[in-house]
Amino acid sequence: MSQVMIELANVTKIYGQGEKRVVALDNVSLKINKGEIFGIIGLSGAGKSTLIRCINKLEVPQSGTITIAGQEITKLKGKELRETRRKIGMIFQHFNLLSSRTVYGNIAFPLEIAGAKRSELKERVLSLIDLVGLSDKISAYPAELSGGQKQRVGIARALANNPEVLLCDEATSALDPETTKSILGLLQDINQRFNLTIVLITHQMNVIKEICDTVAVIEDGRIVEEGPVVELFARPRTPTARRFMKSVLPTEIPAEIKERALRMDDRKRGGKTVRISFIGDVAGEPVISSLIRKFQVDVNIIHANLDYIKNTPFGSLIIDLMGESSKIEAAMEFLKDRGLKLEVLNGVEPTA
């Protein structure tokens, strides 16, 4: 059983009073395991930013408790709070680097605060600069860096005091897709290397898809769906989750194919157009060739896509099955038995 690193229990945060009262977090409970990358996704204003800021007490919730590595941070104050915060790294959408300090100085900053010795400090900073691949930018000021480089400095700075948890507040939202990929790669790398627990909030589903193990969908201050990322992609339960999913996976059936399936119906040629959705290991099996051999049906592949959710393959295939109807039925049974999700597209009105 994995160990719980962060636990939120009935956390409620309300801003303002009277007419301006906004419930940012409404009785939120979450468990985040040690060593996992936990994503929280929501539209702007859903409360995700408040949620992550509550974890290191930058925001103080009105009620509920937040426990990190067995320590109840919601109870901590002053020195104890500062010491606990040193063990929680945080990176930001707008990087928040000190513009008056170089790359070296920025990474040294958290160590200075924690009172590190000068000799240790230098060694640690240099190894962190190396870790994030900025050895050639050591004396550059933030203004001279690109967005991706700034975030790398942010990550090095956040890791300086060997935190157990890294909080990422929309860390890739200000970056272009290419840079986002490289930053996500770095995050995944440090997650594996140091068994670091990462909590990230985002409105970009591709971030969740790329690196998260577990995801929580937040809407109007409530967690509406939570579970393994693969699970969410396979069986989204809420409309919000479905909408986010569609933004990265083309689950819509192209209109041409719908029309084609309909025409096939009209002609009464027999045969069916079927969509097969798969996730995980089945993608590696020679399903189609077994289908042809075992059931003597003709298979015409008309549309396919394959993608990865973290390291799990995920995709769909649209095929025409042609032959005797009894054989088609048997072939479909065979596919269902393999754990594939089947959808017959004939008779579906083209909507696009």
Add this chain to the structure above:
Amino acid sequence: MWNLLLKALWETLYMVGASLALSALFGVPLGIVLVITEPRHIRPAPLVHKLLSTIINIGRSLPFIILLVAIIPFTRWVVGTSIGTTGAIVPLTVSAIPFTARVVETALLEIDRGVIEAAQAMGATTGQIITKVMIPEAVPGLILGLTMVAVNLIGYSAMAGAVGGGGLGDLSIRYGYQRFRGDIMLLTVVILVAIVQGLQSCGSWLAARLNRR
């Protein structure tokens, strides 16, 4: 005449330099307190903030010439005399402190709040945030602000003549205006313009050089 001018120049530089240093000594901490006690800043204290702000506003609304006379007992208590160049430094400083505080406040408020928040998230103490984040980040703004205070002090120092403080402004009025010495009046004005120009250029240059943003 050159001796007179040299003496007056020295008096001006002495008055302005001393009162600039002293008003920075008191005004900078006041400006810092003013900022950090703001609501949602690192040490919110609405009452302290409001009180301080009101006192500063009162200080800034008093005309200098009135302040100069009004605080004579205080001046005498601090430096033992209420006249002469040294006697003028006290009212100059007192009048510049609230202005300095506002100037420092403005410079410090320009810092990106995200940077301060990042320091908080790293577990920095209030003192560390002030000395390692707020002040270094605001250096260009602080230099420009203090340049402004210095230029203002040069203007006010002209009124120091009222308590026998001497200086270029005093020389210009007593010799240039009251004794109809046009040449002295012109020269003092030229020197004052040169000082202000030089000061402002230095301040702007230094601020630009230290600006890493």
